[in-house]
Amino acid sequence: xxVETNQVSxxxxxxxxxxxxFITLIMVGVLFVLFGIACAVVPNFYLPRNMLxxxxxxxxxxxxxIGVSFLLITGNFxxxxxxxxxxxxxxxxxxxxxxxxxxxxxxxxLGLPYGVAVLLALLCAMGIGAINAFFVAKLKVPSIIVTLGxxxxxxxxxxxxxxxxxxxxxxxxxxxxxxxxSLKGTPIKVSVVIMVGLVIAAYIFxxxxxxxxxxxxxxxxxxAARLSGINVVRHLTFxxxxxxxxxxxxxxxxxxxxxxxxxxxxxxxxxxxxxISLLGGxxxxxxxxxxxxxxxxxxxxxxxxxxxxxxxxxPDWQFTLKGVATLIAILTQRFALDKRKG
Amino acid sequence: MKLTENVLEIxxxxxxxxxxxxxxxxxxxxKRNTVHCLVGENGAGKSTLIKILTGAYMRTSGTVLLNGEExxxxxxxxxxxxxxxxxxxxxxxVDQLTVEENLTLGMEDTRFGFFRKTDKINKMVNxxxxxxxxxxxxxxxxxxxxxxxQIVEIAKAVATESDIIIMDEPTASISESEIARLxxxxxxxxxxxxxVIYISHRLDEVFELGDYVTVMRDGKHIGTKPVAEIKDRSxxxxxxIGKTVFEEYTPKEVGSQEAILQxxxxxxxxxxxxxxxxxxxxxxxxxxxxxxxxxxxxxxxxGVDEYRxxxxxxxxxxxxxxDKVIAAGIALVPEERRTQGLFTVxxxxxxxxxxxxxxxxxxxxxxxxxxxxxxLEYIDRLRIATNSTEKEAAKLSGGNQQKVVFxxxxxxxxxxxxxxxxxxxxxxGAKSEIYGIIRRLSEEGKSIMIFxxxxxxxxxxxxxxxxxxxxxxKAMMKNGPDIDSEKIIHIVTGGE
Numbered sequence: 001x002x003v004e005t006n007q008v009s010x011x012x013x014x015x016x017x018x019x020x021x022f023i024t025l026i027m028v029g030v031l032f033v034l035f036g037i038a039c040a041v042v043p044n045f046y047l048p049r050n051m052l053x054x055x056x057x058x059x060x061x062x063x064x065x066i067g068v069s070f071l072l073i074t075g076n077f078x079x080x081x082x083x084x085x086x087x088x089x090x091x092x093x094x095x096x097x098x099x100x101x102x103x104x105x106x107x108x109x110l111g112l113p114y115g116v117a118v119l120l121a122l123l124c125a126m127g128i129g130a131i132n133a134f135f136v137a138k139l140k141v142p143s144i145i146v147t148l149g150x151x152x153x154x155x156x157x158x159x160x161x162x163x164x165x166x167x168x169x170x171x172x173x174x175x176x177x178x179x180x181x182s183l184k185g186t187p188i189k190v191s192v193v194i195m196v197g198l199v200i201a202a203y204i205f206x207x208x209x210x211x212x213x214x215x216x217x218x219x220x221x222x223x224a225a226r227l228s229g230i231n232v233v234r235h236l237t238f239x240x241x242x243x244x245x246x247x248x249x250x251x252x253x254x255x256x257x258x259x260x261x262x263x264x265x266x267x268x269x270x271x272x273x274x275x276i277s278l279l280g281g282x283x284x285x286x287x288x289x290x291x292x293x294x295x296x297x298x299x300x301x302x303x304x305x306x307x308x309x310x311x312x313x314x315p316d317w318q319f320t321l322k323g324v325a326t327l328i329a330i331l332t333q334r335f336a337l338d339k340r341k342g
Numbered sequence: 343m344k345l346t347e348n349v350l351e352i353x354x355x356x357x358x359x360x361x362x363x364x365x366x367x368x369x370x371x372x373k374r375n376t377v378h379c380l381v382g383e384n385g386a387g388k389s390t391l392i393k394i395l396t397g398a399y400m401r402t403s404g405t406v407l408l409n410g411e412e413x414x415x416x417x418x419x420x421x422x423x424x425x426x427x428x429x430x431x432x433x434x435x436v437d438q439l440t441v442e443e444n445l446t447l448g449m450e451d452t453r454f455g456f457f458r459k460t461d462k463i464n465k466m467v468n469x470x471x472x473x474x475x476x477x478x479x480x481x482x483x484x485x486x487x488x489x490x491x492q493i494v495e496i497a498k499a500v501a502t503e504s505d506i507i508i509m510d511e512p513t514a515s516i517s518e519s520e521i522a523r524l525x526x527x528x529x530x531x532x533x534x535x536x537x538v539i540y541i542s543h544r545l546d547e548v549f550e551l552g553d554y555v556t557v558m559r560d561g562k563h564i565g566t567k568p569v570a571e572i573k574d575r576s577x578x579x580x581x582x583i584g585k586t587v588f589e590e591y592t593p594k595e596v597g598s599q600e601a602i603l604q605x606x607x608x609x610x611x612x613x614x615x616x617x618x619x620x621x622x623x624x625x626x627x628x629x630x631x632x633x634x635x636x637x638x639x640x641x642x643x644x645g646v647d648e649y650r651x652x653x654x655x656x657x658x659x660x661x662x663x664x665d666k667v668i669a670a671g672i673a674l675v676p677e678e679r680r681t682q683g684l685f686t687v688x689x690x691x692x693x694x695x696x697x698x699x700x701x702x703x704x705x706x707x708x709x710x711x712x713x714x715x716x717x718l719e720y721i722d723r724l725r726i727a728t729n730s731t732e733k734e735a736a737k738l739s740g741g742n743q744q745k746v747v748f749x750x751x752x753x754x755x756x757x758x759x760x761x762x763x764x765x766x767x768x769x770x771g772a773k774s775e776i777y778g779i780i781r782r783l784s785e786e787g788k789s790i791m792i793f794x795x796x797x798x799x800x801x802x803x804x805x806x807x808x809x810x811x812x813x814x815x816k817a818m819m820k821n822g823p824d825i826d827s828e829k830i831i832h833i834v835t836g837g838e
Contacts, residue, residue: 208710210700213708223681227644287685287687
């Protein structure tokens with residue numbers, strides 16, 4: 001039962017920060033504290049060059065993190081991105097490799113022009129997204145099951161095409177350009193520029209557009225969204241296709257950087273993408289989160305991993321550190337939100 | 343144990359909620375081994391009373407004696423151990439287990455964590471066989487009909503030596519032939535040393551089954567009588583509705599206006615051949631008890647549930663998905679505010695414009711100045727009590743939440759509004775405000791359909807009233823000062 005107060009005081013405009021901005025601020029705060037500690041204990045951590053690295057060396061996780069975050073905001077998982085990165089990279093290489101040039105099966109491709117090969121590979125990536133969308137959005141199968149399946153499906157296709165290894169010969173020079181090129185006179189890679197562009201686009205989508213708003217409405221209450229006239233199936237399909245496309249772009253950039261299509265590329269990236277989303281305050285229950293938060297989450301992750309390297313911890317420690325950081329970050333968020341409510 | 347004549351004695355029982363006394367000084371006795379019916383309109387206090395008896399709510403004051411001893415259960419489990427079992431509408435059986443496993447669920451005999459076969463199972467199975475021989479103990483519960491699942495629950499209650507079994511509208515979702523079987527079983531329970539408290543909206547069942555009947559209204563106890571002493575349905579109906587004072591409302595004459603919505607022979611899993619017309623500016627009430635098919639009718643029109651039949655809206659065939667129905671000009675305020683209407687984790691600003699984002703955006707980009715302006719406009723227009731457009735909807739009171747849902751639908755610029763239980767769970771002040779809003783809308787030329795299980799609501803604001811029972815349209819009445827509320831209750835409780 002409710003007690004009604006019938007006094008209507010003058011409504012104010014935006015008098016209070018939203019929970020989202022609050023969480024994003026908390027995570028930025030956590031980031032600065034961690035960074036401060038790292039600067040104090042790790043030699044040369046504060047150098048500008050290292051700081052640039054911290055912001056950019058997870059570019060591939062941030063690109064796939066965009067799609068993963070938006071789906072998480074609607075209350076759905078996309079675990080297929082890691083496998084999809086590998087599959088797209090392998091396909092791009094296979095389509096581009098010269099045809100009938102060698103006895104070695106792995107050296108022979110389809111000999112398609114570079115642009116066509118890339119486009120076709122991206123289409124294949126979106127095929128994985130279409131499968132996800134069909135089962136999750138249309139048939140309402142839980143997303144964790146469906147995308148676990150497509151994760152293995154994509155990885156499996158990559159392994160078949162590379163016979164469990166990699167394809168790296170008879171590629172035209174143009175294939176390696178985009179992944180290894182830097183901005184003139186700087187150490188900033190083109191991939192990083194693409195990442196920054198995509199993050200800005202995603203931020204505009206999230207804050208300013210009607211489809212961006214629908215993402216949050218579906219996550220907040222899918223049934224109310226449907227009864228309010230939102231075509232939930234269509235929107236989830238759009239998000240799964242986008243997420244798959246972003247994974248495909250990442251796959252092509254990584255394949256170009258190494259000039260190889262490797263079947264076990266991006267192993268575990270689906271979970272790293274989840275970790276940075278969660279570190280950035282995207283709620284696993286849906287309806288909540290931000291791409292900028294996810295970006296902050298990615299930087300937190302690289303502060304932790306690179307200070308571990310700087311302290312000469314053996315790489316064996318990385319998983320443990322990531323695990324502890326994730327748990328602490330999520331507990332901090334819960335605690336802060338509960339405090340705020342109370 | 344010495345057996346008292348009354349299995350249950352309720353004295354001066356009170357349950358207060360922040361804004362309402364749901365149970366107000368109720369006192370009556372229930373005689374041992376009888377079928378005791380409990381009737382009253384929605385909101386009369388029956389469910390609250392039952393929840394106190396079964397330990398779901400704590401009483402505010404008063405006493406309850408069970409077998410002559412103080413009964414103050416602190417949980418449903420506790421109440422069950424003291425001898426009160428309940429057959430809820432949502433049945434408490436596990437579909438994936440067998441009948442036998444369900445019977446012993448929660449009281450299995452074990453040794454070192456492993457199940458042991460004991461006499462307990464045989465005893466339970468025997469009780470069930472005596473009630474209904476056609477159910478096999480090895481059968482999966484998912485293969486049983488709803489009625490047979492009820493019998494499994496009854497058997498469990500009888501075998502665990504419950505003194506009282508409370509049945510909450512057990513016939514709401516079962517077929518005619520199954521009802522007859524259930525009644526036979528209920529009648530046989532008297533001989534098995536069980537008292538039944540039977541809640542139903544169908545008055546005929548009271549005469550068929552009951553030994554005693556208690557009528558409640560507005561949280562108060564109106565009377566308890568042997569059923570044999572009650573002359574007919576209308577005596578019961580008079581006790582149920584009393585001298586309801588209706589607000590003055592003069593219905594409009596709208597019959598001459600053009601019909602905006604025409605429904606012909608609408609059928610689906612719940613509805614049987616429903617036909618009606620709605621005119622411009624008309625307020626139409628659809629009244630019926632729980633389970634009569636009101637929500638199903640709203641959902642079918644809105645394109646949520648499938649249907650057969652012909653629906654014409656503004657001269658065109660109505661599409662059958664919510665987004666297209668909204669685009670055509672119909673908006674729904676759903677039955678369940680929190681789960682179907684509101685985005686509780688979002689702000690008021692996040693809620694108000696969602697059904698018509700086109701209006702505050704250009705080329706897909708939201709104009710946030712306009713968004714705030716619109717939100718402020720609705721906060722002002724519907725007098726939503728808040729100090730900010732950025733307040734989370736979850737933090738508003740029920741009445742204000744409902745106003746936010748109304749704002750959403752009004753902003754959709756619909757010509758026809760469907761309101762499913764528009765004032766459920768909100769207090770009197772907010773209720774009359776919402777009635778005011780509805781009347782204003784109708785004066786602006788909007789047509790309004792109200793689906794309600796509260797008679798005063800329908801009589802207070804509607805021009806035309808349709809009566810539903812069991813998925814069928816039973817009658818159409820023009821509202822007016824001489825409207826016969828007894829006749830209405832007679833029809834919606836299944837009378838001819």
